[in-house]
Amino acid sequence: MSPHLVDIRLTVNGEPVNERVEARKTLVDFLRDDLGLTGSHIGCEHGVCGACTVRVDGVVVRGCLMLAAQCDGARVETIEGVSDTGEIADLQEAFEKRNALQCGYCTPGMLLTAQELLARGGVPDRSAIREHLAGNYCRCTGYHAIVDAVESVAETRSKG
Amino acid sequence: MKIVQDMPPVLSALDRPNSYIGRSVPRPNLARLMQGRGQYVSDVVLPRMAHVAFARSPHAHARIRAIETGRAKSAPGVIAVVTGAELARVMTPWVGVLTHLKGIKSAPQHALAVDRACWRGEAVCAVVARSRAEAEDAIELVEVDYEELAPVTDAETALDPGTPVIHPDLGDNLTFERRHEAGAPDTAFAEADEVVEATFRFGRHTGVTNEPRAVVADWNPGEQRLTVYHGTQAPHMMQNLFAKHLALEEHQVRVITKDVGGSFGIKVHTYADEMATVALSKLLKRPVKFVADRIESFVTDIHARDHRVQARVAVKRDGTITAFEIDDLTGIGPYSVYPRTSGIEANQVVNLTGGPYTCPNYRALARVVFQNKNVMCQYRAVGHPIATAVTEGLVDLAAMRIGMDPVEIRRRNLIADDAYPTSGPSGIRFEQLSHHASLDKVLAMMDYRALRAEQARLREKGVHRGIGLASFIEVTNPSAAFYGVGGARISSQDGVTIRLDAQGAIICHTGVTEQGQGAEAVIAQVAASAFGVPIARVRVVTGDTDNTPYGGGTWASRAAGIGGEAAWQAGKALRANVLAVAGSILQAAPESLDIRNGTVIDRETGRERIGLDEVARVAYFRPDTLPPGFQAELMATRHYVPRAWPFAFTNGIQASLLEVDVETGFITLLKHWCVEDCGTVINPQLVDEQVRGGVVQGLGAVLFEHCLYDERGQLLNGNMADYLVPMACEMPDIAVGHVVSPTADSELGAKGAGEAGTAGAPACVMNAVNDALAPLGAATITEMPITPSVVLRALGRV
Numbered sequence: 001m002s003p004h005l006v007d008i009r010l011t012v013n014g015e016p017v018n019e020r021v022e023a024r025k026t027l028v029d030f031l032r033d034d035l036g037l038t039g040s041h042i043g044c045e046h047g048v049c050g051a052c053t054v055r056v057d058g059v060v061v062r063g064c065l066m067l068a069a070q071c072d073g074a075r076v077e078t079i080e081g082v083s084d085t086g087e088i089a090d091l092q093e094a095f096e097k098r099n100a101l102q103c104g105y106c107t108p109g110m111l112l113t114a115q116e117l118l119a120r121g122g123v124p125d126r127s128a129i130r131e132h133l134a135g136n137y138c139r140c141t142g143y144h145a146i147v148d149a150v151e152s153v154a155e156t157r158s159k160g
Numbered sequence: 161m162k163i164v165q166d167m168p169p170v171l172s173a174l175d176r177p178n179s180y181i182g183r184s185v186p187r188p189n190l191a192r193l194m195q196g197r198g199q200y201v202s203d204v205v206l207p208r209m210a211h212v213a214f215a216r217s218p219h220a221h222a223r224i225r226a227i228e229t230g231r232a233k234s235a236p237g238v239i240a241v242v243t244g245a246e247l248a249r250v251m252t253p254w255v256g257v258l259t260h261l262k263g264i265k266s267a268p269q270h271a272l273a274v275d276r277a278c279w280r281g282e283a284v285c286a287v288v289a290r291s292r293a294e295a296e297d298a299i300e301l302v303e304v305d306y307e308e309l310a311p312v313t314d315a316e317t318a319l320d321p322g323t324p325v326i327h328p329d330l331g332d333n334l335t336f337e338r339r340h341e342a343g344a345p346d347t348a349f350a351e352a353d354e355v356v357e358a359t360f361r362f363g364r365h366t367g368v369t370n371e372p373r374a375v376v377a378d379w380n381p382g383e384q385r386l387t388v389y390h391g392t393q394a395p396h397m398m399q400n401l402f403a404k405h406l407a408l409e410e411h412q413v414r415v416i417t418k419d420v421g422g423s424f425g426i427k428v429h430t431y432a433d434e435m436a437t438v439a440l441s442k443l444l445k446r447p448v449k450f451v452a453d454r455i456e457s458f459v460t461d462i463h464a465r466d467h468r469v470q471a472r473v474a475v476k477r478d479g480t481i482t483a484f485e486i487d488d489l490t491g492i493g494p495y496s497v498y499p500r501t502s503g504i505e506a507n508q509v510v511n512l513t514g515g516p517y518t519c520p521n522y523r524a525l526a527r528v529v530f531q532n533k534n535v536m537c538q539y540r541a542v543g544h545p546i547a548t549a550v551t552e553g554l555v556d557l558a559a560m561r562i563g564m565d566p567v568e569i570r571r572r573n574l575i576a577d578d579a580y581p582t583s584g585p586s587g588i589r590f591e592q593l594s595h596h597a598s599l600d601k602v603l604a605m606m607d608y609r610a611l612r613a614e615q616a617r618l619r620e621k622g623v624h625r626g627i628g629l630a631s632f633i634e635v636t637n638p639s640a641a642f643y644g645v646g647g648a649r650i651s652s653q654d655g656v657t658i659r660l661d662a663q664g665a666i667i668c669h670t671g672v673t674e675q676g677q678g679a680e681a682v683i684a685q686v687a688a689s690a691f692g693v694p695i696a697r698v699r700v701v702t703g704d705t706d707n708t709p710y711g712g713g714t715w716a717s718r719a720a721g722i723g724g725e726a727a728w729q730a731g732k733a734l735r736a737n738v739l740a741v742a743g744s745i746l747q748a749a750p751e752s753l754d755i756r757n758g759t760v761i762d763r764e765t766g767r768e769r770i771g772l773d774e775v776a777r778v779a780y781f782r783p784d785t786l787p788p789g790f791q792a793e794l795m796a797t798r799h800y801v802p803r804a805w806p807f808a809f810t811n812g813i814q815a816s817l818l819e820v821d822v823e824t825g826f827i828t829l830l831k832h833w834c835v836e837d838c839g840t841v842i843n844p845q846l847v848d849e850q851v852r853g854g855v856v857q858g859l860g861a862v863l864f865e866h867c868l869y870d871e872r873g874q875l876l877n878g879n880m881a882d883y884l885v886p887m888a889c890e891m892p893d894i895a896v897g898h899v900v901s902p903t904a905d906s907e908l909g910a911k912g913a914g915e916a917g918t919a920g921a922p923a924c925v926m927n928a929v930n931d932a933l934a935p936l937g938a939a940t941i942t943e944m945p946i947t948p949s950v951v952l953r954a955l956g957r958v
Binding site for chain 1: 184186187190191193194195196197198200202203293367368369370371372419420421422423424451453454675676677678845846849852853854855856857879880881885886887888889890891893894917
């Protein structure tokens with residue numbers, strides 16, 4: 001079987017990337033294997049668990065449900081980039097203070113998904129936070145601490 | 161804000177200046193995990209590394225007539241295609257038995273099936289290629305000629321004479337059987353006012369670690385050494401097993417475990433595909449990587465539970481429980497899992513049933529049988545959820561039969577808090593438990609009376625709420641009694657080495673491992689407290705058999721209690737060594753000195769005498785200035801293993817408040833409470849989060865998680881869309897409280913806390929559902945998971 005190759009140009013965490021990729025390669029495999037950005041994780045490879053969550057053109061997506069070839073011209077952001085810019089520093093601090101992660105495997109995706117909710121502004125109630133995070137599976141924490149951390153950041157941010 | 165409320169002050173007897181014991185210190189390893197800078201085995205890439213994928217049996221039971229590998233071998237990127245027979249020349253098979261489980265038997269299991277596949281998903285052929293994708297492409301070209309054999313899938317009929325025997329050499333399909341009798345159960349049942357019987361069914365489920373099992377094996381013929389990057393809970397155990405089955409010596413094998421994306425007991429066993437990966441590296445003389453994909457995880461990660469327990473309880477009209485009897489049957493797949501065996505869960509069910517209560521009369525039968533499904537073995541809270549649900553289910557049924565409140569029957573039968581030391585009807589020994597204090601505390605936390613009143617009010621409006629309780633006991637801090645006495649080379653002792661670095665910080669190396677539970681934080685807290693430095697000046701090294709004391713790793717809630725005590729003793733020993741140096745420098749008696757906040761002080765006055773950096777400078781760079789014959793020893797190692805008690809039992813109680821929609825059968829969890837007693841609480845926040853995480857795994861078991869098989873042994877829901885795990889939106893807030901009864905076996909007094917949540921959650925939710933439905937005349941629900949259809953069936957609506 002000869003692989004179908006596609007040339008793509010995109011930015012990843014603000015850096016320009018030009019690569020030739022197999023057409024079948026998922027975005028998360030591309031980020032991990034070709035770019036060495038291993039902060040995006042692979043959990044289920046069928047769009048359920050949320051471990052591979054990244055942002056494409058500002059929108060939170062599943063890196064396992066999108067092909068790298070679809071990202072030609074796109075602006076991709078991963079946990080590494082979002083950490084380096086300081087965008088979620090307060091959220092990360094709250095996660096640490098509240099021990100809202102244990103093994104940490106779901107955490108990059110959880111942080112990006114939580115940030116998506118927080119960026120809407122206001123203070124969502126606990127059930128709204130739980131609803132928003134429902135597509136990101138955590139097997140360690142039982143979610144309570146994560147909800148606490150997100151809630152505390154929403155309160156702090158809303159006080160400006 | 162919750163962040164403050166979740167850190168209750170827990171007093172500690174370990175009264176050192178600047179003690180971190182009992183404080184919610186943040187874990188040192190969180191920042192990098194949150195920045196995407198973790199180092200999971202899935203992330204490991206080595207020079208010349210190849211990837212392996214496996215052809216797996218599509219049949220539950222089949223003879224392998226032939227394997228045609230020619231086309232696969234010539235596929236793009238393929239390095240090797242290896243069959244079971246070929247790999248067996250490199251790696252010897254294993255048999256999962258232990259001598260202390262009398263009569264347990266199993267058959268030799270190979271890294272890749274040879275001649276016969278015994279479950280759907282068993283690996284039969286390996287393809288190694290440049291990339292995982294190319295390996296998977298070539299797997300499609302491996303042609304296996306199978307002759308289907310009759311599968312044995314139903315545990316209930318596995319022992320029938322007409323059922324095929326899976327391993328003919330073993331004579332029958334019985335893996336293990338245990339019978340136990342205490343007191344006079346027949347008399348008790350005959351003299352009871354009421355006898356209540358029920359059959360409890362527990363669905364098969366699995367761990368679903370977010371990071372699947374992963375291993376990178378690197379055999380270096382130049383060094384004659386094997387380095388294995390392994391997502392495991394027990395690096396030294398795996399070192400032994402890799403060496404043993406590859407005919408190496410243990411010093412030739414190094415197991416490195418960095419970050420692990422969830423374990424829960426899943427990653428403490430020998431997996432054939434991981435053993436095959438290691439053997440392939442030896443065969444091919446290059447690094448080979450295997451990361452299970454999700455379907456592979458579902459069909460090969462150990463499954464757990466799958467018990468059918470016929471049970472009865474004898475009770476007097478005054479509420480006195482006089483006897484328990486259980487008949488437990490569990491099917492464990494075609495092999496007893498190596499090296500811990502698949503007999504332990506049933507054995508634990510026998511040990512733990514009735515455990516919180518004074519009842520002396522007990523009869524138990526447990527039978528473990530082979531079947532052609534994926535293997536089963538120890539998963540978080542081994543046996544506890546079954547024993548707890550059976551016990552607590554029976555207690556509630558007995559209360560209902562005699563018209564007594566569930567709280568009252570527990571008050572009358574729970575072992576009194578001043579009755580210790582004592583033992584349970586199975587012979588398990590309790591040092592100090594606190595069932596009544598825990599019951600009182602949980603009732604206060606939940607405001608039991610108010611909830612009952614609210615329940616009654618809402619009932620009139622057609623809202624059906626249920627309140628359920630479940631007392632439990634938990635096995636923690638295991639001694640050699642768990643595995644070592646049975647011949648397994650699984651260390652129950654553990655060690656910590658602490659070294660003073662040249663600037664006065666300390667580096668701790670420990671055999672316990674970090675799975676996300678916070679072991680590194682706990683070791684750091686204890687070492688900092690015992691030695692006397694700020695915690696920021698402590699670094700902890702785990703997960704490397706070349707660089708840590710020999711130890712057992714993480715399982716059976718042992719890391720804090722056993723590793724923590726070793727850290728305490730090592731910290732004290734290093735303090736004494738450092739004070740000897742300081743005394744020599746200062747011309748002072750070492751006993752007159754102490755270390756506080758990184759500085760050597762006068763013990764009496766607290767006056768600062770010399771910094772640790774200066775002590776280290778002198779000892780390392782100017783030892784010539786120390787008195788002749790004086791040798792500074794700035795590294796100390798201590799080990800610990802519990803000796804007075806085979807296990808440090810803990811106890812607790814959980815409570816659930818939920819609402820049942822009687823039209824749809826949907827259950828909404830409103831609130832959950834857990835009070836537990838793990839002795840000295842080293843880090844309240846970490847204990848609480850272990851409890852919460854454990855509770856939610858128990859909630860998954862009771863409501864959602866189920867490995868569904870058809871009668872031909874095919875797993876029907878091996879993906880995360882169809883196999884349901886708890887999501888954030890359906891989980892309740894979980895309030896956690898503590899009672900503190902330290903163990904006297906260690907100075908630290910800490911017991912384990914990792915499995916308490918999982919042990920009790922299923923039972924109290926089951927009791928709460930029945931509490932909600934009983935007034936509607938519903939049949940009592942005694943099966944898990946309690947899906948909407950189970951609820952509707954109980955209500956007679958479907």
